[in-house]
Amino acid sequence: MEGEFEDGDIVNVHLSNGKFYGVGYINTKSKITIRLLSLQPMSIEQMMDQRIAEAIRRREVLPVGREAHRLVNGEADGLPGLVVDKYRDYLVLQINTLGMEKLKDLVVEKLKKYASPLGIYEKSDAPTRLKEGLKESCGWLLGNGPEVIYFEQEGLLLAADLKGQKTGAFLDQLHNSRLCSAFAKDRVCLDVFSYTGNFALHLLKAGAQFVVLIDYSERSLSIAEQLLRLNGFSNYQIIQANAFDWLKENSRFERFDLVVLDPPSFAKTSTSKDSALRGHKEINLRGMKILKKPGILATASCTQVISEQEFESLLNDAANDSKVLLSVLYKGGQGLDHPFLLEVPETRYLKFIITEVRRRY
Ligand SMILES: C[S@@+](CC[C@H](N)C(=O)[O-])C[C@H]1O[C@@H](n2cnc3c(N)ncnc32)[C@H](O)[C@@H]1O
Numbered sequence: 001m002e003g004e005f006e007d008g009d010i011v012n013v014h015l016s017n018g019k020f021y022g023v024g025y026i027n028t029k030s031k032i033t034i035r036l037l038s039l040q041p042m043s044i045e046q047m048m049d050q051r052i053a054e055a056i057r058r059r060e061v062l063p064v065g066r067e068a069h070r071l072v073n074g075e076a077d078g079l080p081g082l083v084v085d086k087y088r089d090y091l092v093l094q095i096n097t098l099g100m101e102k103l104k105d106l107v108v109e110k111l112k113k114y115a116s117p118l119g120i121y122e123k124s125d126a127p128t129r130l131k132e133g134l135k136e137s138c139g140w141l142l143g144n145g146p147e148v149i150y151f152e153q154e155g156l157l158l159a160a161d162l163k164g165q166k167t168g169a170f171l172d173q174l175h176n177s178r179l180c181s182a183f184a185k186d187r188v189c190l191d192v193f194s195y196t197g198n199f200a201l202h203l204l205k206a207g208a209q210f211v212v213l214i215d216y217s218e219r220s221l222s223i224a225e226q227l228l229r230l231n232g233f234s235n236y237q238i239i240q241a242n243a244f245d246w247l248k249e250n251s252r253f254e255r256f257d258l259v260v261l262d263p264p265s266f267a268k269t270s271t272s273k274d275s276a277l278r279g280h281k282e283i284n285l286r287g288m289k290i291l292k293k294p295g296i297l298a299t300a301s302c303t304q305v306i307s308e309q310e311f312e313s314l315l316n317d318a319a320n321d322s323k324v325l326l327s328v329l330y331k332g333g334q335g336l337d338h339p340f341l342l343e344v345p346e347t348r349y350l351k352f353i354i355t356e357v358r359r360r361y
Helices: 046-061 102-115 127-132 171-183 199-204 216-229 241-248 270-290 308-321
Strands: 010-014 020-026 034-038 068-073 084-089 090-094 119-123 137-142 148-153 156-161 188-192 211-214 236-240 258-262 293-303 324-332 351-359
Touching: 010 034, 034 236, 046 068, 046 102, 068 171, 084 102, 084 148, 090 102, 102 119, 102 137, 102 148, 156 188, 156 199, 156 216, 171 199, 171 293, 171 324, 171 351, 188 199, 188 241, 188 270, 199 211, 199 216, 199 258, 211 216, 211 241, 216 236, 258 270, 270 308, 293 324, 308 324, 308 351
Parallel strands: 090 119, 188 211, 188 258, 211 236, 258 293
Antiparallel strands: 010 020, 020 034, 068 084, 084 090, 119 137, 148 156, 293 351, 324 351
């Protein structure tokens, strides 16, 4: 590095022999001191213009919803610390680093240039901002819009709740909920950790006989209920409960043909990994018990510190404990609009498995 700098500034990085290495932003308070933006000497204005344009172009050919998809996915789009999601005519952005915070005006300028939104909302409320020395920052940066943005996704009306989680919706699961619906016709289904009902809505659209939704957020469940009605469904039950308690009390009977488990991240750091593994095992064990056999279990983990192998291994342990066999039908992760970098394993956080649960022969 050369010269004076403040945390969050753009700096040039040089090797010990003086050779130029790259340009990035610095934060001496963060565990990652410098996040590189380019290995070529280039202006930040030019870099931002190019990256935002590329990220948008990259999505144009993807088989993802046209009304809603992720436009910018951090490192994988060459923009560490920045996430941008599109919901109809609005964009919701999330900034997670001090360096990107200082580039916010430039981000907004380029999003206006390449995406022409009616409004841009900032929903920077991730607890990780604290580690960067940043406070929560939420509000409209451009224009104005509704608190709940409705969007259409393959004939379903879904919603992004700007007072809810992530950027309002779990766009990373849209692909998986669609896949899951292949197993739904005439089935009695359970959507645990339902949020605003993405899985439940897809299952009902595909002809599920009945769906039970469980979540502990009253607000998310009231939006789920609104969406279920707006989509014309009445064959559902909504239960506001702690999923761990509810599953414990109800898993003595085999009641469901299909169970979805999509819990929140159980650990933000590797220090709480063991309890996260136990939490995942517990809900999966209960999910397997409450299923009729054979039945379909669609199970996810967005706990980034748990690897794919560890997730599969805990599922296998839960299957052994509940004396069932798992026959995996599909294994995947975040949707196509959430690319990840092989060299940055942290960018691959979502594990998703659809498995048939059978009695052991
Ligand atoms: C990953 S999100 C689910 C996303 C949803 N499946 C979708 O596709 O939109 C996790 C959800 O779990 C809920 N939640 C977290 N802990 C819970 C608990 N102990 N009991 C019930 N719900 C919980 C949160 O309110 C949140 O809605």
